[in-house]
Amino acid sequence: MNRVLKLLNQVDHILFGVKGILGVCKLVDMMIRKRDFDQYLYSALVLVVFLNHIDKTVTSSVSNVVDDEESISRFQHYLKINTAHPNPKYYEAADFIISQAKSLSLESQSIEFVQGKPLVLLKWPGKDSTLQSILLNSHTDVVPVEDTKWVHPPFDARVQNGNVYARGSQDMKCVGLQYLEAIRKLKHSGFKPLRDVYLSFVPDEEIGGHDGAAKFANSEVFDKMNVGIVLDEGLPSINDKYRVFYAERSPWWLLIKSTGAPGHGAKLYDNTALENLFKSIESIRRFRGAQFDLVKAGLMAEGEVVSVNMVALKAGTPSPTGFVMNLQPSEAEAAFDIRVPPTADQASLERRIAEEWAPTSRNMTFELGQFKQKVSAYDKFGQPVLTATDESNHWWSLLEGAITEANGKLENPEIFPASTDARYFRDRGLPAIGFSPMANTPILLHDHNEFLNKDEYLRGIEIYESIIKAYASFDDTKDSSKDEL
Numbered sequence: 001m002n003r004v005l006k007l008l009n010q011v012d013h014i015l016f017g018v019k020g021i022l023g024v025c026k027l028v029d030m031m032i033r034k035r036d037f038d039q040y041l042y043s044a045l046v047l048v049v050f051l052n053h054i055d056k057t058v059t060s061s062v063s064n065v066v067d068d069e070e071s072i073s074r075f076q077h078y079l080k081i082n083t084a085h086p087n088p089k090y091y092e093a094a095d096f097i098i099s100q101a102k103s104l105s106l107e108s109q110s111i112e113f114v115q116g117k118p119l120v121l122l123k124w125p126g127k128d129s130t131l132q133s134i135l136l137n138s139h140t141d142v143v144p145v146e147d148t149k150w151v152h153p154p155f156d157a158r159v160q161n162g163n164v165y166a167r168g169s170q171d172m173k174c175v176g177l178q179y180l181e182a183i184r185k186l187k188h189s190g191f192k193p194l195r196d197v198y199l200s201f202v203p204d205e206e207i208g209g210h211d212g213a214a215k216f217a218n219s220e221v222f223d224k225m226n227v228g229i230v231l232d233e234g235l236p237s238i239n240d241k242y243r244v245f246y247a248e249r250s251p252w253w254l255l256i257k258s259t260g261a262p263g264h265g266a267k268l269y270d271n272t273a274l275e276n277l278f279k280s281i282e283s284i285r286r287f288r289g290a291q292f293d294l295v296k297a298g299l300m301a302e303g304e305v306v307s308v309n310m311v312a313l314k315a316g317t318p319s320p321t322g323f324v325m326n327l328q329p330s331e332a333e334a335a336f337d338i339r340v341p342p343t344a345d346q347a348s349l350e351r352r353i354a355e356e357w358a359p360t361s362r363n364m365t366f367e368l369g370q371f372k373q374k375v376s377a378y379d380k381f382g383q384p385v386l387t388a389t390d391e392s393n394h395w396w397s398l399l400e401g402a403i404t405e406a407n408g409k410l411e412n413p414e415i416f417p418a419s420t421d422a423r424y425f426r427d428r429g430l431p432a433i434g435f436s437p438m439a440n441t442p443i444l445l446h447d448h449n450e451f452l453n454k455d456e457y458l459r460g461i462e463i464y465e466s467i468i469k470a471y472a473s474f475d476d477t478k479d480s481s482k483d484e485l
């Protein structure tokens, strides 16, 4: 549709151009030949209309440029608010979001399920509030930075070569503001939603979401919202196809500890704490390698295998110069970030941990307990509940259609390799789709020098405009297949 409009616009410009040039030629011709006054007046009129048209065209394209610049500067404003853990400036972020909501005449409220951690909930009321609503979720917190390793300060949102550098530019302040910018454009175009559209800006996703989305998804406020579909974050893609996620792996954060006989650093003997630990580390690395090989060979997608990464090692006796070098320690520990796909055999992984990675026979213990999160809701057949990505889920079909309509391309849907707040909504039995419209973008979540290109950001707004329009105007009461029943 957009293409057709653009084409018509261009034809219109060309016709006006031709008319204008003809008008000028006629005027010149008449000045030379001194023809009759009527002809002269007509040509002058054509010329005035032509000049007026050019003026309008220039003004409107300039005002579009200004809009884009303003939109980028709002994005920069949000990025400049330091919401990194462990001391996120949640109130500053909440105030900013609420001020944006006011400028758009959206209803807003700030809810503190936990004191000091505001969750901002916005509402764009639809014509029929009895229909299921749409929830556009994003988190306001970001992960910490090692700021000396960045080329630009991570909370300055500086632009270089069209790229906005800031912590949160990909994860996921972009998405939160793109929702709002898309609504701004839809409002300007006169669009009115049929369904209620909600936007939630939640705290604490990066540290587990327990005081944020988890409480929200299980609250009375949420029940009253009658949500039908949730959109949450995804990942960038390095090519021109957007990535989209229908499930996610569960984090199992494993701590293994070993004990052993202490002794002289020069002595070779069995059963030291570090020897015991390293046998486990070797076994874990073999497993990691085998899983990674499946991905490298193209047999499994990243989200379909179990990932294991060692993230910490602790052993040794400290000394003022570092470590005591000639003492073999009696205790050692290692920590692993494990991610488990919803389809994995969890019981067998638990057995592997107990029998191979931390066996009591090697003086080892392990902790998984509070760090082991359940995969997702299970149905009555014991199968994990995933968000359907076929025509059985009309929200999926609408999303696919809306992205295509906006000239975007989609990759095959995937399992998100890490965790997002979407799991709390899926646990409630709701469909939740992970999607961050960032194509042709390196994956820099949690990395140094995280950035997002300005044009890619603006393009994402167009994509959301299309999605929100499709979702908010979807009327299943007019489903023809239902009429036939």
Ligand SMILES: CSCC[C@H](NC=O)C(=O)O
Pocket: 205, 206, 207, 208, 209, 251, 418, 419, 420
């Ligand atoms: C399980 S709580 C941590 C959530 C975090 N989310 C995104 O990076 C993650 O590490 O996956």
Ligand SMILES: [Zn+2]
Pocket: 139, 171, 172, 205, 233
């Ligand atoms: Zn995130």
Ligand SMILES: [Zn+2]
Pocket: 143, 171, 206, 445, 446
């Ligand atoms: Zn993150």
